[in-house]
Amino acid sequence: MKKFLCIFLSLCTLLALTVIATAQNPPALYLEQAGVCEPGQELSIAVCISDTEIAGGFISVQYDASLFVLKKVELLQAADALSMTYASKDGTLNVLLDGVQNIAVSGQLIILTFAASEEIQPGSYPISCTVPDAASFYALDESGTALSLDVQGCQGELQITAPVLPPCPARYLACQETAVVGGTFALRLCALVADASAIADGSYGFVISITDDKGTREYTEQGSPLKDQIDGGGNIYTAQELGGSIYTVVLTLAAQENTLITVTPYVRLSDSTLYAGSYTLTYQNGNYIGTSQ
Helix, strand or coil, X not given: CHHHHHHHHHHHHHHHHHHHHHHHCCCEEEEEEECCCCCCCEEEEEEEEEEEEEEEEEEEEECCCCCEEEEEEEECCCCCCEEEXXXXXXXXXXXXXEEEEEEEEEEEEEEEEEEECCCCCCEEEEEEEECCCCCCCEEECCCCCEEECCCECEEEXXXXXXXXXXXXXXXXXXXXXXXXXXXXXXXXXEEEECCHHHHCCCEEEEEEEEEECCEEEEEEEECCCEEEECCCXXXXXECCEEECCEECEEXXXXXXXXXXXXXXXXXXXCCCEEECCCEEEEEECCEEEEEEC
16 A cells, blocks of 8 residues: 555656646747748748647737738648648638647647738748637547646747849949040940840940039930950940940030049849949049049
8 A cells, every 4th residue: 555655646746747847848839931032922931839749729820911911821740630720811810720639749830821922021020829828729638638738829020031133244344534625524334244145135234323513313324236345255335336436425524523423234134123333433623533343
């Protein structure tokens, strides 16, 4: 009898310690996003759970429905032992899991697939998983009675990255004319393209910004056809042909003014415009000072 009491008390103590440990470290939900997502693309985020045994549970997910459209909900673990039903409306997704026995689960439990808005800006957008009450998740004891698990909810983010554009195939060649004649000076604009086929289906040119004592103004110069091929490979394109073989854009600027001219080559394709690095030419009192990138 004493031996039986000792075993019984030991089991009670172990059970009590287990209950205390569970209370101190209750199971918790957490979120994991797969990969990166750009505006207009789909993204997947998994609702995960720390190592535990469940027989059922209820999760409510909140997100911004004006920026994300829910496309798919998938049960990743124990699909043969747990049934899943769900409903979504106005940025709230409710998921119910139900089983007839305890199932060990750990890690990714449900995966949600969203389509991001075309207009969404790169950044972080909140998403939350809430568990309405302590009885929302439960396990079964030997008699089949439901035991509350007090699973903790979580906060997370949906990450949107800026679109990754290919590098611009053109770059600016510093072809400035520095001599001031009659109160004006001329600026030649040339672009170097390593592979002419890169812009075969697009157009190219320069965005030019001029800042002087009168303020800042901006305009675009469309490129002209291929001019020449240079040693070592590459093709030179120029902004405008004013006669003969001289390709020049003439800017009428007073010689006494301080002037900054920023030149940005671009290549405009059917679905995007690619910009190369900008170059700024500095003139002080009509004198050319230098070019910076």
